[in-house]
Amino acid sequence: MRLLIADDFGLGRKHDSAILSLIEAGRLDGTSVMVNHAIAPADIARLQAARVSGTQIGLHLNLTQALPGMSAAWPLSTLLRPLLGSDLLEAIRDSLVRQTDEFASLFGHLPDYYDGHQHCHCFPAIVPLVARLPAGSQTWIRIPLPSSWAGRWRNLRAGGAKGVLIMALAARARAVFRRAGWQVNSDFSGFLRLDDPASVRHWLPRLLSAAGPGCLVMLHPGDAGDEVQCDGHAPQSRSCETKILLQGAVD
Numbered sequence: 001m002r003l004l005i006a007d008d009f010g011l012g013r014k015h016d017s018a019i020l021s022l023i024e025a026g027r028l029d030g031t032s033v034m035v036n037h038a039i040a041p042a043d044i045a046r047l048q049a050a051r052v053s054g055t056q057i058g059l060h061l062n063l064t065q066a067l068p069g070m071s072a073a074w075p076l077s078t079l080l081r082p083l084l085g086s087d088l089l090e091a092i093r094d095s096l097v098r099q100t101d102e103f104a105s106l107f108g109h110l111p112d113y114y115d116g117h118q119h120c121h122c123f124p125a126i127v128p129l130v131a132r133l134p135a136g137s138q139t140w141i142r143i144p145l146p147s148s149w150a151g152r153w154r155n156l157r158a159g160g161a162k163g164v165l166i167m168a169l170a171a172r173a174r175a176v177f178r179r180a181g182w183q184v185n186s187d188f189s190g191f192l193r194l195d196d197p198a199s200v201r202h203w204l205p206r207l208l209s210a211a212g213p214g215c216l217v218m219l220h221p222g223d224a225g226d227e228v229q230c231d232g233h234a235p236q237s238r239s240c241e242t243k244i245l246l247q248g249a250v251d
Contacts, residue, residue: 002215003029003185004208004245005142007060007115009047010034010067012228016043018221018242023050027245028219030056032115032142035102037069044106051112058142059103059111061096061130063120065230070099076118084125093129100133110134115142115218119166122173131180140183142216145170147187154210158203159191166191187211190218197236204244221245 006019009031020043022028031047033039051057066073072091078084084092103111114121114133121130122144130141145167146152156163174184189207193199204219211217222238229235 001213002211002217003056004217004219005029005056005058005115006031006219006221007117008032008034008220008222008230009060010036010039011065011222011230012226013038013040013043014226015222015228015238016040018223018238020046020050022221022242022245023047023055025246027248028055028221030058030112032058032060032111032113033103033106034060034062034065034067034117035070035099035106036067038067039106048107051107056112057107058113058115059099060115060117061099061121062117063092063095063126064118070095070102079120079123079126082124089125089129092126096129096133110136110139112136112138113140113142119144119169122166122169124169124172127173127176131177131182135182138183140185141177142188142218143170143174143177143184144188144191144218145174146189147215151187151189151210151215154207155189155191158193158199158207160193163191185214185216187215188218189215192220192237194220194233194237197234197240200237200240201244204241208244219245 006028009016009019010033019031047057064073064076146155189211221242224235224239
């Protein structure tokens, strides 16, 4: 079956509420958490209860978004460099380990899967660091690469030219993760122009409809009224995704 997975739990309390509502309504199969010190304990408890019923709870590795109580963020342009200095690599490694430890402290277990904010887990210099993170017997890593050329073309139309770079990085990362013994998803969809709510309204139902068995669909539902937003994501796009999912466009 396909997996509908929401990114960015932990970004803001209204976003968290929207994601939890979708999970509890049976509209999402999981969410990845940006660990930080502002997440409400009651929301952690709701996620833990959902996991008992089969919801997957992952760690959204974050190196670019400043959040309360967490380590420093770096510019995307810096992290994308194929070679990084030893001091920076050590700081990034420490951040990834701290995030994993914080996740385990919050939830009492390792992540069910890993992915990355802005796909940072697939960046060339960072992939080897992610490959050494702790894993349980069923832990997997998200690879943002559709399995078919038709799926890739559909996602490029929906998400724009930046998808070419992400898919190329993902193909290389997949090979490294597999050699290191990691499980990865077999198919992927969910590239959208998140700065354009009209495009999200047009393309998200089409991506959901086209996603077949085994396809992981990346989603970014939330609340336009949350005071915390991501650069490059129109607040209205998050509310649009929430509305589409709640209305049952995934059926």
